[in-house]
Amino acid sequence: GAGVSQTPSNKVTEKGKYVELRCDPISGHTALYWYRQSLGQGPEFLIYFQGTGAADDSGLPNDRFFAVRPEGSVSTLKIQRTERGDSAVYLCASSGTLADTEAFFGQGTRLTVV
Amino acid sequence: GDSVTQMEGPVTLSEEAFLTINCTYTATGYPSLFWYVQYPGEGLQLLLKATKADDKGSNKGFEATYRKETTSFHLEKGSVQVSDSAVYFCALSDLRSGGGADGLTFGKGTHLIIQP
Numbered sequence: 232g233a234g235v236s237q238t239p240s241n242k243v244t245e246k247g248k249y250v251e252l253r254c255d256p257i258s259g260h261t262a263l264y265w266y267r268q269s270l271g272q273g274p275e276f277l278i279y280f281q282g283t284g285a286a287d288d289s290g291l292p293n294d295r296f297f298a299v300r301p302e303g304s305v306s307t308l309k310i311q312r313t314e315r316g317d318s319a320v321y322l323c324a325s326s327g328t329l330a331d332t333e334a335f336f337g338q339g340t341r342l343t344v345v
Numbered sequence: 346g347d348s349v350t351q352m353e354g355p356v357t358l359s360e361e362a363f364l365t366i367n368c369t370y371t372a373t374g375y376p377s378l379f380w381y382v383q384y385p386g387e388g389l390q391l392l393l394k395a396t397k398a399d400d401k402g403s404n405k406g407f408e409a410t411y412r413k414e415t416t417s418f419h420l421e422k423g424s425v426q427v428s429d430s431a432v433y434f435c436a437l438s439d440l441r442s443g444g445g446a447d448g449l450t451f452g453k454g455t456h457l458i459i460q461p
Contacts, residue, residue, distance in 0.1 A: 234388070235388065264449075271449030271453065273436070274449070284391070287448060334449075335390075
């Protein structure tokens with residue numbers, strides 16, 4: 232597609248459940264980023280992929296959060312044992328090269344943990 | 346650690362008014378600075394950027410100058426339009442990580458409302 236696509240757009244889950252959030256980057260983009268935006272806050276960095284490998288995962292808050300990008304294109308953010316505090320909009324972005332300072336963001340997945 | 350502080354919103358202006366949204370930052374290195382914009386129902390978009398001191402970023406009539414001495418990157422526009430209504434985020438990228446959108450630190454965002 233023309234832009235970064237994130238699915239689902241909305242996800243409601245019960246506390247303790249497992250969720251997966253999907254990101255389809257712009258075709259050919261090698262860099263992919265996940266951010267989390269809580270209500271009234273700016274986006275917070277979670278993890279960055281260059282190709283298939285996680286180049287920087289310093290923003291993941293704890294070991295319940297994990298992300299993969301097995302073929303260097305689509306990425307999945309996985310959250311285990313969800314907590315109410317995980318409720319936020321999860322944003323994905325992609326860019327063309329390491330030196331590319333313009334990243335294109337998707338519209339996000341709104342996760343609500345009840 | 347790195348941080349970005351921007352003025353609280355909402356900011357409400359009349360069409361054709363002059364706009365300033367203040368942004369100051371704290372960083373250990375020599376960051377790149379960005380303004381992102383989020384229009385209603387859309388994803389974040391890069392509005393402009395500056396990568397070194399005294400650089401001026403500009404786009405769509407908006408400007409911001411990287412001021413190292415005051416650690417600021419204020420966003421300005423001479424005459425705003427209703428279509429500029431959006432949420433604006435100031436952000437920095439620590440170049441230790443190579444740039445891109447890796448490890449961007451964002452401010453909380455400023456909601457701008459332009460009335461006709």
